[in-house]
Amino acid sequence: MMLVIPAIDLKDGKCVRLYQGDYGRVTIYGDDPVSQARRFVAEGAEKLHVVDLSGAKEGRAVHFDLVVEIAKAVNIPVEVGGGIRDLETIERYLSCGVHQVILGTVACRNPELVREAASRFPGGILVSLDVRGERVAVSGWTEAEDLHYLELAQKLEDSGVAGLIFTEIERDGTQEGVYTERLEKLLSVVSLPVVLAGGVATIEDIRRLKPLEEMGLFGVIVGRALYEGTLDLREALRIARG
Template sequence: MLVIPAIDLKDGRCVRLYQGDYSQETVYGEDPVSQIRAFAEAGAEKIHIVDLSGAREGRPVHFELVVEMARAVRVPVEVGGGIRDLATIEAYLSAGVFQVILGTVACRAPELVREAARAFPGRILVSLDVRGERVAVSGWTEAENLSYLELAQRLEEAGVAGIIFTEIERDGTGEGVYTGRLERLLEVVSLPVTLAGGVARLEDILRLKPLEKRGLSGVIVGRALYEGTLDLREALRAAR
């Protein structure tokens, strides 16, 4: 099980939002390139980047910065936020990003997800962002009348490489993980699933570790690393 540090970008800085609320922002750094290097030097095997500004605007806002970050390390980088067409997907992958993460288009343009999965096998992930039982889109600002389990099954049929599962109510809160919805997701798909949101301390990593046998391939961690309630090196050892 991978422990994947997260870097969220807004206005060129490293930030975290509370429950996806753009008005509740904490800035953790002014130099995202230095931050990604620090995570790589600590032993991260993969790094997660989200263009928060892009997610809200529906287009890549930090494309050049993301590419600079990806090229600054030898660790595979995945990026999401505002990626809504094949041209953007190809641009990121050609520039050195390992995998791209689709979100809103998984609900609103499922044919694009299928086309991308065929064109770039193994390199298309989908972010399944959930508020309650429903899927949220457009930077978590809008809700779809669609069950997350139903969408997950559609994504598996579309041939994506994996799912990133976020419970919005827990994201950025440090409240710890809740596995109920995650376990239901693992029951209905055979895709690799990565959990995002809620991890606060080493005990959360240890609690999630047994789910690796059921398809949990990784956990994304953000605020806990920046605030020091979780040490990345310790988390990596525990996950291995």
């Protein structure tokens, strides 16, 4: 069953969405992320994707307390990413009710830490492949690495991580619809579960992605389309469940 995972992006304590990862193009959707999380659960969500945008940019867990509050307020798994660069922060999150931690920058710059974390916390570590073009971006998408996303994905294949989150930055927050060519290439070279983030606009995107479940697409993260009302979460969940 393909998951549809609502996203809650945090900046300055508020629910926001960026356009193509641009911190200068922010839309605020509410000042109570905990209530928003509860609303998603009430609509049937089975998992939540939380990103500390401030943390991603600063390289530390800026919204740690708020993320933990969200995790404790709902009865479904919560995954969190953004600014998580060391084992201590990973352990703090996982010991406070967060289900999985998402690593991004360190997967490029400190792959041994990823392996150690995956070994120490089985099932608790995800890696985010954030891609601009075909190259990986880090530090809250503000810096580019000279590393092809498929190369990084293959390096992670035997790392022990629980799965990959694949984000096409050019599509994130745009509601332009999903683009599957790079996603399908990724699914063809890894056996890890993959979750797509970025671009979902309408129910047709969910229908288009559903057949890729057979290739290993585990889920899709949806943000702006839910906040703008162009996608109904209950309907998306119904189609994803088949």
